[in-house]
Amino acid sequence: MLLRRAHNLIFVSRLVFVFLCAWCINRYNAVAGWPLWTMMTLCQLSVFAQMRLADLATAWLRDDTHETLVSTMPYWEHCPKWVESMFRTWYSASQIYTTVTIIIAGPGMDLYFVMILPYQLYSVLMTFVRKGVISSRTCHVTYFWSLWQSWICGFMLRSPRFFIQTQFLQILIYCTRVYGLNKYVLWIGLCIPVQLSLFHTWPTRSGQELLDYPTMSTMILMWLVLGIGLKFFTSTPLFDSRHARYVEARPKRLILRSREKVSSTLYHLRFDFPWFFRWQGYSSGLQPGQHVKLLCKNASQGLKLWNGHGNLEMSVEHLSRSYTPINSSKEPTVDFIVKYYPSDSSAGFADGGRASKLLCEELKEGDEVWLSGPHGGKVYRGNGNFLVDGRVIKADSICALAGGSGITPVLSLLRQCREECRASYKNPAAQQDLVKEFSVIHAMRSDDERLSPMWYTPITELGLAPRCTVTSLATKEDPALKRQTSTPREGMLARYGKLSTSVVEEIFPAPSENVVVVICGPKGFVDEACLPLLREMNYTNVITMW
Ligand SMILES: Cc1cc2nc3c(=O)[nH]c(=O)nc-3n(C[C@H](O)[C@H](O)[C@H](O)COP(=O)(O)OP(=O)(O)OC[C@H]3O[C@@H](n4cnc5c(N)ncnc54)[C@H](O)[C@@H]3O)c2cc1C
Known part of the structure; x- marks a missing residue:
């Protein structure tokens, strides 16, 4: 929560800063030559300052480095996976759009101003969700629409040709980032052709330069040069392993891939995410010691007695039981070791354990269980x-x-x-x-x-x-x-x-x-x-x- 707020604040401060820079050079009518170059360079530096500050905030607050702002947004129960995926893609694409705008847009204040609003709006909406004033569905729909405004304004405020060309640039940047290219390499790769295009038509500048200058090919060339440098001369990884967290407070499906007996009483169960999430590279995202709740069909529903004692869970359809995944937070499956409690009259447990019998005996490969979480502190x-x-x-x-x-x-x-x-x-x-x-x-x-x-x-x-x-x-x-x-x-x-x-x-x-x-x-x-x-x-x- 604290980390999310810190990231949001850093993100918005960056937009306010670039808006003020643009305002200054417009106020003094100095939209050419060195004042323009200084303004654009400061805007580009603000992108790197924001990334560094966000990294420091993550390290300082000691949260998961692989949890992104977008991946931890809560969704409503039974939200279809394509809707969730569409929202997530849209939010990530909008973040990329904002950064691209800051790097290339120059002295126009209008777009920066329009962009400040949705990010602030999201914080307000989340506060309303937490207080129960609106649902998370309303929050997402409103935020989704407010982000659209900045795209529509972008389209209206610049020439269609400029808008379309920057869309291609953004799609390429988005795909490269999703693939995991180091974010500093990614954005330095864009800043350099923008700087070169500035000097190309010194001292004036219009959006036309980006069209005339081979921005896209220079950017790819820069990625290659920086990538080779990083790979061979530093220990910094060229690709980050970014994983979206699958486990959430609302119940989600898991599919049993395999079950194996690993000792006289323990079974190893390996679960997959549904294919859509598997394909998108999700991981459980659980930290060591955190656990999930599995929802299983209640075999004791309607029975007054269970193991010879009064059955407190007689009226519930699904049982909720805690289990601790044994794999690290970045692995693409969720593995459990479950203790099997069989029916054993001689030990005084004629009916055995409800969830453990279901997991270790009855569940077949390909069957589903539902899980929610994460629970327990980090x-x-x-x-x-x-x-x-x-x-x-x-x-x-x-x-x-x-x-x-x-x-x-x-x-x-x-x-x-x-x-x-x-x-x-x-x-x-x-x-x-x-x-x-x-x-x-x-x-x-x-x-x-x-x-x-x-x-x-x-x-x-x-x-x-x-x-x-x-x-x-x-x-x-x-x-x-x-x-x-x-x-x-x-x-x-x-x-x-x-x-x-x-x-x-x-x-x-x-x-x-x-x-x-x-x-x-x-x-x-x-x-x-x-x-x-x-x-x-x-x-x-x-x-x-x-
Ligand atoms: C935070 C947390 C994490 C957990 N993580 C794990 C985990 O990773 N793996 C895991 O296996 N469990 C874990 N548990 C325990 C798990 O949640 C369940 O309590 C356990 O699986 C029993 O549930 P059940 O529905 O099968 O038993 P129930 O039907 O609720 O039976 C209740 C109890 O009866 C007793 N019992 C039933 N049959 C027998 C028998 N034949 N012999 C002896 N005693 C019997 C057991 O003590 C059992 O707990 C965790 C619990 C917590 C609180």
Whole structure:
């Protein structure tokens, strides 16, 4: 929310600034020569200042770098996907249109003024949506129409030939940006031909120069030159991996791609987005530890008793259950590890778990479930930074205590750390910030619930930081399990026994300012087993992820 406001303010300030620049040179009737060049150069610099300030605001407020203003706008329930996609495309295209206008439009104040209004209007409309005065549908329709005004005015205020030529320029810029070309390269590529065209007809300038000057081909040439320079002489990536976030507060569809049993009680379920969103490169956008709510058909609807107890969910058609995706925020699928609760009369659960039975037994490949989210705070802010009791703690070592299916946030955190390691491949400075050690204690009833090592360090992640050691702690004694068994892969241990200070002491690094402990699992495990034990051992940076 804060980040969205900051970005909006920066965006509008840029328009106000260019409007004032244009007003100044019109006021003193100096629309040629050096005054004109100064005005246009200042406008172009304001584009880069805005991008830099927006980047700084993102880093400062420590939000997701891949969440854009457009991708996080809320939509109404059951909004058709083509409508949502049309709005998003239109908003992104309008942002591009505004920037192109600032770079090429010159001293005309009219368009700048017209453009300030829709962006301000959006902030006001969103406030009304939050206060329940208007619906998000009204907000989008009004904003959509207000953006149209600036296109219509653009068409009326310039010659049709100029307007059409700039549309081609914008389509090319839009497609290149959607493909992910670095935004600084993109806009420097446009500024240079505009500067050259200014000198071409010095000291006067009309929109005609852009038509006469080979702007488009010079821009493509500049992209190539800058791209080669960036690729071979700097560590800055030429393409950003930008992903629109799929998960939203309103329920959206997921389609089951595959289901696999990964231990005696755990199943791995992989879901796809509908093809339209898959094709557009969406990702879940969930940060480690955040979870979603899956809506499943209620098998206990109309039944007074469930597992021998009164059924509190007797009258609801769909159950809402929380699950934590295990993949990193940028992956194109949503993966869950779900604990299976079968019908088991001998254990006192004649009916079993409603959602888990549906997900692990009944759902077929190609079937749909609905999800909403994200829920839960963003406790991990990237590069080892955690938010602990309102303070940002930089961790070199992460220790995780997970009970049963509580291993899921741990896996997503581990994958996010590895993703950061992969991203820092060409940047030695960023490598210093990476988390170095990741120690996991996974407590479970019996050893056959243990996940195989490939869940922690798949072949594709071998050699990437952080180094991960996992100890599976089975509480049920198993004669087949030796006192301590080391699996062939380094860093995996299986043992049985209760969670105790001596076990934790042996596995986790000693408490210190840069050691963060995350705990996830059922309430009893967290409140009764983990928290008192960690307090006793003087671990101060403790985060409960569920
Ligand atoms: C923030 C959050 C994140 C979560 N993330 C995950 C996750 O990633 N993966 C995951 O698997 N779960 C996760 N859970 C738990 C999940 O939301 C459900 O509570 C769980 O799947 C059980 O739901 P159900 O409808 O199947 O059980 P219900 O029908 O609601 O049954 C209630 C309870 O009965 C007990 N029960 C039923 N059958 C048996 C049996 N045969 N043996 C023993 N006990 C039984 C279980 O304790 C079960 O929770 C999360 C919970 C929270 C709060």
